[in-house]
Amino acid sequence: MDKEFKKYEIGFVVRDEKGGDDINKLLASYKCEIAESGNLERIKLAYPIKKEIIGYFSYFHFLAEPLVIEKIKNKLNLNPNILRFIVITPPAEKQPVSAIKTEIRRKTFVSKDIEYKVEARKPSAPPIALTNEALEKKLEEILK
Numbered sequence: 001m002d003k004e005f006k007k008y009e010i011g012f013v014v015r016d017e018k019g020g021d022d023i024n025k026l027l028a029s030y031k032c033e034i035a036e037s038g039n040l041e042r043i044k045l046a047y048p049i050k051k052e053i054i055g056y057f058s059y060f061h062f063l064a065e066p067l068v069i070e071k072i073k074n075k076l077n078l079n080p081n082i083l084r085f086i087v088i089t090p091p092a093e094k095q096p097v098s099a100i101k102t103e104i105r106r107k108t109f110v111s112k113d114i115e116y117k118v119e120a121r122k123p124s125a126p127p128i129a130l131t132n133e134a135l136e137k138k139l140e141e142i143l144k
Contacts, residue, residue, distance in 0.1 A: 005033070005063040012076075012085040013045070013055040019081040020058050026075055027060065030068045036061040049083045061090070 012023060020040045027034060040058040049055065064072070069087060076085050130138070 003065055006066055007035075007061065007090055008032075008064055008069065008087055009059060009061050009090045010085060010087045011057070011059040013043070013049070013057050013083045014040075015050075015052055015055065015081050015083060017056060019056060019079075022079055022081055023060065023076070023085075026072060026079075027062055027064070030064065030072055032062045032064040032068070032072075034060050034062045045083075050080075052083060055083050 010023065010027075012019070014020060014022070017040060024034070024037075038059045040056050043055055043057050045053050045055050073085075073087060076082050
């Protein structure tokens with residue numbers, strides 16, 4: 001049975017430079033594949049966290065099984081070197097509008113034995129600009 005991996009992102013603030021290594025080792029212990037990592041940057045915190053006013057911020061993009069995410073979060077909560085973290089699924093990458101329009105142009109959807117056809121509308125011709133005289137004539141016709 002193949003294990004299904006999903007993309008995740010973890011952003012974190014740690015006490016010192018070693019905190020980034022702690023997170024890296026933890027992800028490796030759960031067989032997560034790190035796709036991208038940010039540089040560890042020293043930042044001044046807006047407010048004290050666990051009596052610290054300076055922290056180090058970074059992030060990892062990684063692939064993991066959805067079942068291990070809660071275990072990873074629990075381990076991170078227990079690590080005193082980690083001040084804050086958040087694990088999210090990154091938003092889907094947006095396709096250009098032209099690609100979406102081409103994809104939707106002619107599709108058929110079936111839902112509960114009902115078939116729906118979706119066809120993209122052709123753009124209508126731009127409206128014809130009327131002169132003031134033509135507008136007044138049209139108004140007189142309507143008002144009669």
